[in-house]
Amino acid sequence: MAARQEYEELQNLHPLYKEAKEAMEEGDNAQAEMMLDNLISMQPKNARAWLLLSQVASGPEKVEKCLRQVLAIAPDNIEVSRRLR
Secondary structure, X not given: OHHHHHHHHHHOOXXXXXXXXXXXXXXXXXXXXXXXXXXXXXXXXXXXXXXXHHHHOOOHHHHHHHHHHHHHHOOOOHHHHHHXX
């Protein structure tokens, strides 16, 4: 059941998220960052987008901001809590 739920979540991702992930995988972090900034301006509570943005953010302050946003949205995210320590 969990695999089906994950599949459905992936199918429902915003196209900008998918494009940003592809850009990141191709090594174009600047393009991915720009796309994720745009997506977050439309969906500020998109924890998945904030988390991906933390991986391509252009500076440590922005990385920290992204991680704090993820925790504000999903306070039980252990991975993010550990990264902020």
